[in-house]
Amino acid sequence: MPIGKYPAEVHGDSPLQDVLTWRIHIVHAKLNAHAAKFLEGVSGIPLVHWRVMLTIGENGSTTHSAIHRKILMDKGQLSRCLKAMIEDGLVTTHDDEADQRQQRLSLTKKGLRIFRKTLPEMRSRQNFLIGELSKIERKSIFSALDKLERAAGNFGFAA
Amino acid sequence: MPIGKYPAEVHGDSPLQDVLTWRIHIVHAKLNAHAAKFLEGVSGIPLVHWRVMLTIGENGSTTHSAIHRKILMDKGQLSRCLKAMIEDGLVTTHDDEADQRQQRLSLTKKGLRIFRKTLPEMRSRQNFLIGELSKIERKSIFSALDKLERAAGNFGFAA
DNA sequence: ACTTTATTGTTGACAAGTCAACTATTATCC
DNA sequence: GGATAATAGTTGACTTGTCAACAATAAAGT
Numbered sequence: 554m555p556i557g558k559y560p561a562e563v564h565g566d567s568p569l570q571d572v573l574t575w576r577i578h579i580v581h582a583k584l585n586a587h588a589a590k591f592l593e594g595v596s597g598i599p600l601v602h603w604r605v606m607l608t609i610g611e612n613g614s615t616t617h618s619a620i621h622r623k624i625l626m627d628k629g630q631l632s633r634c635l636k637a638m639i640e641d642g643l644v645t646t647h648d649d650e651a652d653q654r655q656q657r658l659s660l661t662k663k664g665l666r667i668f669r670k671t672l673p674e675m676r677s678r679q680n681f682l683i684g685e686l687s688k689i690e691r692k693s694i695f696s697a698l699d700k701l702e703r704a705a706g707n708f709g710f711a712a
Numbered sequence: 713m714p715i716g717k718y719p720a721e722v723h724g725d726s727p728l729q730d731v732l733t734w735r736i737h738i739v740h741a742k743l744n745a746h747a748a749k750f751l752e753g754v755s756g757i758p759l760v761h762w763r764v765m766l767t768i769g770e771n772g773s774t775t776h777s778a779i780h781r782k783i784l785m786d787k788g789q790l791s792r793c794l795k796a797m798i799e800d801g802l803v804t805t806h807d808d809e810a811d812q813r814q815q816r817l818s819l820t821k822k823g824l825r826i827f828r829k830t831l832p833e834m835r836s837r838q839n840f841l842i843g844e845l846s847k848i849e850r851k852s853i854f855s856a857l858d859k860l861e862r863a864a865g866n867f868g869f870a871a
Numbered sequence: 872a873c874t875t876t877a878t879t880g881t882t883g884a885c886a887a888g889t890c891a892a893c894t895a896t897t898a899t900c901c
Numbered sequence: 902g903g904a905t906a907a908t909a910g911t912t913g914a915c916t917t918g919t920c921a922a923c924a925a926t927a928a929a930g931t
Contacts, residue, residue, distance in 0.1 A: 630918065689848065694732075787910070811909085
């Protein structure tokens with residue numbers, strides 16, 4: 554027996570379709586797919602690799618865990634990602650004299666070349682996306698994301 | 713040989729850290745983990761199941777593909793999700809006379825009970841999250857997400 | 872000094888998300 | 902009415918994301 558429409562007071566009056574978390578879930582999936590495809594065309598590297606390369610390139614040189622803290626990527630994922638990037642000849646490591654546990658990471662010549670080629674492309678994509686927004690939306694979305702992130706607290710992301 | 717800091721004109725002046733797609737990636741992950749844990753406490757069902765239950769409950773009864781279109785969940789994922797929900801006794805199907813391909817879905821008594829218990833909890837969570845935002849942010853974030861979704865185009869989500 | 876605690880990074884196991892091929896049914900269009 | 906295309910839903914293979922246990926080194930506390 555099918556159960557009919559539920560009384561109004563049960564599902565209230567607010568539009569359920571814009572459940573915030575789900576909206577973000579969907580938009581995230583689309584932006585991600587878009588970025589990945591775009592990047593594939595530009596440099597042929599995976600999105601996650603780019604995100605890491607960006608962090609290294611930005612600083613010139615960093616450590617594994619500095620990246621982890623900065624972009625909040627899962628440690629395990631990051632470890633495997635860097636391993637692949639080293640195999641691909643994009644990143645090199647050299648020992649940190651002061652701390653035997655960590656290694657300093659930097660881009661190879663090849664990595665740097667790709668970084669330089671990709672950065673402006675990715676930036677113009679970003680500008681395109683942001684350009685679609687009004688000035689107010691542009692300002693609001695970043696602050697709103699910050700607040701939501703804080704409100705969600707520290708779930709996920711095993712330290 | 714480590715490669716030093718790159719010249720300013722290479723990485724420009726805009727703060728790279730708020731690369732939009734990545735910000736959304738992170739916020740999404742946190743909101744998701746938060747929602748999942750919250751829901752686990754309330755009803756013990758997975759987030760995706762809830763999202764589907766919400767859609768069925770909202771309409772009283774729907775079809776597989778109507779859900780797919782409405783919430784943009786992957787067909788395959790949805791298929792397996794519904795299968796599990798039927799096994800759990802939350803959803804029942806009955807044949808659609810008009811179209812042999814599809815089946816109408818509705819909540820069972822048990823499903824409805826959980827739906828009724830969970831909805832207000834999830835709504836108050838949503839209100840809490842939204843309550844953190846200013847009026848402007850609240851308005852902007854939804855419209856901004858819409859625009860970004862459109863700008864990202866129809867990548868991903870195999871029809 | 873030496874035990875305890877924290878940090879760094881690796882690994883394995885698992886869960887969730889994505890894509891594409893495939894069957895069965897219905898709609899469309901000469 | 903019969904070929905062609907579209908839609909509904911299932912399934913398998915694969916990718917990505919997440920968590921937790923672990924070894925190695927460093928820092929802190931007594």
